């Protein structure tokens with residue numbers, strides 16, 4: 494027997510964006526229904542940001558323990574890694590973070606929550622599960638994204654894994670081939686390598702951690718390829734399931750390779766969760782991949798009161814952007830038809846490798862063809878970085894020649910997560926290089942490296 498529900502705003506997906514949208518709709522005094530087809534807890538807490546950082550933290554502990562000798566400090570005897578204990582901490586701390594999300598879900602009145610997979614049967618009408626029809630005045634789609642699994646790996650069954658599977662392990666495997674040297678591939682690949690897993694990371698089109706500045710990318714390549722086999726232009730020619738794991742053949746500049754791994758970790762990108770949503774039953778304009786046309790400022794789909802928030806819109810698939818998207822979509826859904834562009838922050842991304850990678854504002858590839866100066870610092874001789882033996886990396890800052898306005902930066906190097914925050918705040922304030930140089934710099938700190946890059950840019954602006 495079918496059930497009918499009526500609400501002002503239906504929100505599909507109780508992830509970071511969906512929960513933020515729900516809060517915004519309720520704050521505006523409208524009714525909202527939060528529909529979730531999978532487990533509660535969010536991608537970030539369950540299988541994304543948090544468990545990956547927990548694995549990285551264990552890897553950093555192992556790495557530090559193995560690299561004390563240059564300081565004259567010796568850990569006599571081998572560093573022993575207990576894979577069970579590593580994964581136990583990753584999972585129990587992860588569960589703690591998920592628990593906080595579940596608490597906030599439980600604080601949402603039961604009548605505002607609807608479990609089940611949702612699909613459109615009209616512009617703002619949804620079928621949830623097999624029998625519940627939801628009539629909404631507006632809808633927010635916040636269904637997230639899923640890891641892409643290229644066809645050639647499907648035959649490997651449970652030996653072809655994605656990030657979710659790593660965080661379900663009870664112990665560490667012996668070997669993993671990581672396909673995709675993007676953010677996920679590098680974060681997890683390096684962490685596993687430092688935890689004693691034999692790791693190879695393969696890319697196919699030269700990309701590395703999303704870095705677009707060739708000088709920064711080269712510097713990053715030197716750092717990572719010194720730690721584990723890393724090839725950015727490889728072609729995997731065959732993969733075959735064996736009793737022991739996976740038999741892999743790939744080709745790179747050095748020739749053909751035949752190797753055996755326990756698992757192939759696929760980290761070749763993520764795809765918006767749009768398929769199966771039934772958008773063809775609405776008036777949304779869909780492209781050839783089924784993506785609806787939408788306004789990037791208001792997040793509204795062209796022509797219908799439906800909004801697209803978080804990873805599913807593929808604008809900036811990052812946690813803080815998903816939360817902002819959810820707020821903007823929720824506010825606009827509530828205010829519809831009086832929608833307005835949401836306020837955005839300066840772009841900032843951080844990759845939690847060692848050395849870390851970050852970008853702020855405009856990326857190198859987005860810079861105008863002329864009228865830009867680039868200041869840089871190589872961290873090899875940077876004082877505090879050298880003191881701590883963290884002296885590898887390159888920071889490049891971009892500024893408008895005419896006005897001196899700071900435009901953006903790309904970096905691989907020490908404390909990039911912190912330098913990235915300083916720079917993104919300056920970017921959002923619209924500061925010039927000279928205003929940034931007027932700010933305090935303590936001694937001796939890694940931020941003095943940033944000052945060197947800013948001075949380099951200032952010299953060129955003044956010339």
Ligand SMILES: Cc1cc2nc3c(=O)[nH]c(=O)nc-3n(C[C@H](O)[C@H](O)[C@H](O)COP(=O)(O)OP(=O)(O)OC[C@H]3O[C@@H](n4cnc5c(N)ncnc54)[C@H](O)[C@@H]3O)c2cc1C
Pocket residue numbers: 505506507508509510511528529530531532533535536537540541542543545609610611612635636637638656677766769770802803804805809810811812813815
């Ligand atoms: C390994 C990894 C590490 C990451 N690390 C970081 C990091 O360090 N920093 C950072 O900023 N970002 C990181 N991210 C990205 C970040 O996790 C995402 O940007 C963010 O979680 C996206 O939130 P969301 O709300 O869009 O999607 P989600 O949290 O995935 O929520 C979508 C929800 O929609 C539900 N759903 C889907 N379809 C339907 C349907 N038809 N009906 C009902 N429900 C549906 C799903 O079950 C899911 O619960 C990482 C991602 C991964 C995978």
Ligand SMILES: NC(=O)c1ccc[n+]([C@@H]2O[C@H](COP(=O)([O-])OP(=O)(O)OC[C@H]3O[C@@H](n4cnc5c(N)ncnc54)[C@H](O)[C@@H]3O)[C@@H](O)[C@H]2O)c1
Pocket residue numbers: 643672673674675676677678680695696697698699700701702703760761762763809810811842843844845
């Ligand atoms: N620290 C963070 O903020 C963080 C961490 C993890 C994930 N994320 C988010 O998750 C998103 C997805 O991450 P991702 O690493 O899956 O995607 P990605 O787009 O960052 O990287 C995918 C990489 O795989 C390569 N690739 C594509 N097809 C390939 C193939 N067939 N063989 C070999 N290489 C191939 C691409 O060239 C690219 O280098 C990121 O863009 C980011 O927004 C963020």
